[in-house]
Amino acid sequence: MKSIKNTILYAILLLAAFASACKKDLPVDEDGLLITTRAECFVSNFELLGTDFITVRNGVPIIDTVAQTIDVTVNFGTDLKNLYPQFTLASDCKLDPKIVGKVDFSDLANPKTYTVVSGNRKVRKAYKIIVKVQ
Amino acid sequence: MLNIIKCRTYMAGLLMAGLFASCEKDEYKIPDPISTITSDGIKRTLGPNIVSLPIEFVYAMAIPKSIGKIASAEVQASIPGATGTYLEHRSYYTNTSGVDVPVTVGSPSVTTGNSTKVTFSVDTNAASLRYFYIVPQEAMGKQVSFTFTATGSDGKTATYKMGPYDVSKMEIKKGLAVSNNNMAFISIADMAVYNAASAASNAANIDLVYLYRTTPVAFTHGLVAPAADPAYLPGVTLPAGVSNNSKILKVWNLQDRNLAGLQFGIYVDDKDFQQVDLTTASNFATGLRAEAGVWVETADKKFRAYVFINSVNVNGSAVVSMLRYNMTTK
Structure with a gap:
């Protein structure tokens, strides 16, 4: 009787092992983020913060997802060398390059470019940040 | 088999011993009454210890009634306190409404050198006195410690040592009134505000210009550096130099x-x-x-300062306060 119980137990364990082995893990990218099936790739909102972590925007940013530009007007007196940009992206997207601290936006003639990468990591869209001072 | 039996017997023995031990009742022992003067203290001031500001302590002392009364309380600071250092001659208690109520216990403190003393004039067995040590200039960047001593009428003393405490290298200046086109020139080196005429004679020390503009x-x-783009100094004529x-x-x-x-619970410290x-x-x-502020570094990199805006007025004036740190001293 005892041996039958053991056999059933081993059989269940074996099945569980097979089941887990058959399950396919979702892949992750070099940043450890899940690569999903989503192909959406756009910026939905943009923010610029000053050194005091208060917005320096003057009005809402104009995000053109076709031309892939973000036009933002900042207040007079904004310290353009020390700004913290913040992006809101479509689900599962990520940004390249990453924002790790203050960013210098003082070269108005050469706007900074950030690339949005879709959740499936197959679509890349480069957005130009065009800053104008009030 | 024999081993199992031995083991079981041993376990049973241990269990019995445990049962007996748990039944034993510890006799309560009345603690020895305190038979001499005793004291204790706390430091009430939080944050960095800054020259010219007080460090507040509370020193509590008690003596059994059968022994006598408190005769005096004394504090010795390792570095004599600046003018304004005193030991309260009133003992405080907190009433049911949470208000600290003073009770005079002696004559106002007398400071001699690094010692501040209150001689009791009332018959009391317990008191808690506050001690305000004004950090002197010579303590900047050093450590300071305190020895509190209470003396009973029987001549015996209780001593409580506090510290050492680090004294900040920061200097503070509060309540500097600045105004548009008048008292507009701020010196970090002098920790002062000048008008145009005075600024000209202290030109090398002017680090900031205050201005108020409604447009844009x-x-x-x-707060703008004199060498900033003129776009940030509209209508300002800088004094010569x-x-x-x-x-x-x-x-x-x-x-x-x-x-x-003394609002808020944030402190800027040397490390900042x-x-x-x-x-x-x-x-x-x-x-x-x-309530905004600016970090400032002087052009010669000798000083760093944190200038805090206490208040602003739409007529083009403000009140600022500053903490300054000398970057060149070790």
């Missing part, structure tokens, strides 16, 4: 308690001055409002 709308109150290019970094939500009139990154800082800050 975002300008309002500004005023040309320092200070670094300025605008901040918000850094309401230092000492600068903000050492660690703040001003390498890419600009030389202007506009759109300032009450």
